[in-house]
Amino acid sequence: MQSVNRLPSLLAALLSAALTGAAGAQTTHTGLPCAGTTVTHAMGQTCVPKLPRRVVTLEWTHTENLLALGVQPVGAADLSGYAQWVRVPAALNASVQDVGTRQQPSLERIRALKPGLIITTRLRATQNYAGLSAIAPTIVFDPYAGGSQLAEMRATFQTTARLLGRERTAQQVLSNLDARLDRVRQDLKRGGRAGQSFVFAQAYTARGGAPTLRLFTGNSMLSELLTRVGLVNAWKAPAQPYGLSEVSLEALAGLNTTHFLYVAQQEDDVFGAPSVRPLWQALPFVKAGRAHALNERTWTFGGPLSALTLTGEISRALSSR
Structure with missing residues (x-):
């Protein structure tokens, strides 16, 4: 990264x-x-x-x-x-x-x-x-x-x-993004969260019925944004072309992170499945109340306005615990 x-x-x-x-x-x-x-x-x-x-x-x-x-x-x-x-x-x-x-x-x-x-x-x-x-x-x-x-x-x-x-407009939009990132960084620092680790995941059921995780690697825009606000990506897999790794739910047991931020659809709650729930509830970040479910329509790509929305949503999730 x-x-x-x-x-x-x-x-x-x-x-x-x-x-x-x-x-x-x-x-x-x-x-x-x-x-x-x-x-x-x-x-x-x-x-x-x-x-x-x-x-x-x-x-x-x-x-x-x-x-x-x-x-x-x-x-x-x-x-x-x-x-x-x-x-x-x-x-x-x-x-x-x-x-x-x-x-x-x-x-x-x-x-x-x-x-x-x-x-x-x-x-x-x-x-x-x-x-x-x-x-x-x-x-x-x-x-x-x-x-x-x-x-x-x-x-x-x-x-x-x-x-x-529209160069002036672009500069203002990017300046607004930078200012938001700076504010979030200061807020997390004041809240004692500076330097804490995170893993960001999208959870879904793949074709064939296999529960699957997309874990965002350090080269993703999302990871770079969270690094910018003072957090550390705990998913250390090599950089991937699209900025994410696709893994099975078994990978959850090996995650060593303070915060687990995730997006899952209400109609596809892979963590609530009977076969998964015991593993999920035993995870350290779940027991500590640091598994943060974001809005199911959270968009992890896009341009500077999407980056603003994403940063604000993550800041609210982390500040609520």
């Missing part, structure tokens, strides 16, 4: 790699000289017109990022899923059009919206990048390319802001 102190230099490097000034030698997806900004991204280089006004987002993070910048996309993928999971203080207008799933968005719906820019992620774009690029300039971000996921989140947000002419 990258040190928090290295975030400014990491951000500078990421932004330098992502953005270059407009250059006549670069061409648009139509073959014409670039009159905007040439962006180097996860799938190549793309000329983005100056201040595009009609933007389509194909991943929840990028939908959230636009809203945080005060911009409504003309179209976005999986609006119902976004409304269910992404709990941020910025709402989508009813006019935003659903363009299909994140995995397989409808090129026909996107084309009909006549976007000036499409923003997506490498995880989704490997199969449809050519088709998307034929419709409009398409930028592909990759939050799982390695390194600091927190630094990548910030750099992606700032790159998006620059393309849309």
Whole structure:
């Protein structure tokens, strides 16, 4: 996991790699000289017109990022899923059009919206990048390319802001996040929790009926946020591409942590199952009252507004015990 102190230099490097000034030698997806900004991204280089006004987002993070910048996309993928999971203080207008799933968005719906820019992620774009690029300039971000996921989140947000002419708004949003992290760090210190360990888990029943845990590794954005507020990740597994390890419930017995923060769905309470309850109730952090169930719709990914929501929820959970 990258040190928090290295975030400014990491951000500078990421932004330098992502953005270059407009250059006549670069061409648009139509073959014409670039009159905007040439962006180097996860799938190549793309000329983005100056201040595009009609933007389509194909991943929840990028939908959230636009809203945080005060911009409504003309179209976005999986609006119902976004409304269910992404709990941020910025709402989508009813006019935003659903363009299909994140995995397989409808090129026909996107084309009909006549976007000036499409923003997506490498995880989704490997199969449809050519088709998307034929419709409009398409930028592909990759939050799982390695390194600091927190630094990548910030750099992606700032790159998006620059393309849309919203740099000042982005700076204010990130300053608000940093201020919240500082306050939470001070609150935990005053409460005697500085340096305490945590494990963060998502618990669910996998296909086939096996109870499963996703434990967040040190390279996840979530872990970096909690490290930033003065906690220590007790799950020492090697860094994983998506920032989490999938393990069976047997791993619970080997966890040595002060706090166990977890998300589980009400209709899928794996810890309440008769076969699991004796093990669960015998765990030291459960007996000590330090197993903290978070809201079942807690979103552990996303942009700076999601990071604000997540940090606040964890702070409330830890302060209640």
